Amino acid sequence: MSSITLALSKGRIFEETLPLLAAAGIVPTDNPESSRKLIIGTNRPDVRLVIVRATDTPTYVQYGAADLGIAGKDVLIEHGGAGLYQPLDLDIARCRLCVAVQKGFDYAAATRPGGRIRVATKYINAAKAHFAGKGMHVDLIKLYGSMELAPLVGLADAIVDLVSTGGTLRANNLEEVEDIMPISSRLIVNQASLKLKRELLQPVLDAFAGAIKP
């Protein structure tokens, strides 16, 4: 029997995907927050979930280890999108990619022509494209999390990070100085799976499309 595997990350993407799964008649048998299982069954014998790190989701789908998955646009930009079909913006896990600095830092002066700043980020590709678009040279420092700390301890002048409520920036005496782009999560599908398993995948894609909040 043919079956489909959906790659999801724990936390906000899993939580916000539950209603979409329900619309497709799919109910997970375990909650990854309380279970240590990485492969989770569903009420449907032909559908299973694999629980991966958010940044790994496109890789599982690209290589066909999962037929489909849900990943943030931020993650997709860094991955590059090779081998992936991206049919739907699910409009979940919404936030925005921003440049932020410590309050009081003169970003306008530091970014004048000829200026050079150090920028810490997990989002190297997106940051590179943003500053290249402004015609600026920046020194990028790759971090894997807690970017907000970098300007506070002199590691960088600015960060490129995700902002939602702004609470994390405020708590760390930082302020947003540039809005780069809105971010939400997209459905991604392995291109070969879409051809070979269309009969199983299409109803799931259609149900997700119908369940997206207007």
Ligand SMILES: Nc1ncnc2c1ncn2[C@@H]1O[C@H](COP(=O)(O)OP(=O)(O)OP(=O)(O)O)[C@@H](O)[C@H]1O
């Ligand atoms: N504060 C936020 N509000 C809304 N959406 C967010 C927020 N932070 C991140 N996201 C979105 O949710 C996705 C998953 O975020 P999550 O925090 O679960 O993983 P992560 O910790 O960024 O990734 P990893 O575990 O691989 O380091 C991100 O890729 C982004 O698109």
Ligand SMILES: O=P(O)(O)OC[C@H]1O[C@H](OP(=O)(O)OP(=O)(O)O)[C@H](O)[C@@H]1O
């Ligand atoms: O504007 P806010 O509402 O404060 O949200 C912004 C924070 O959310 C994300 O972190 P997340 O909560 O995912 O933590 P993690 O990256 O360490 O998992 C992001 O990296 C910011 O730190």
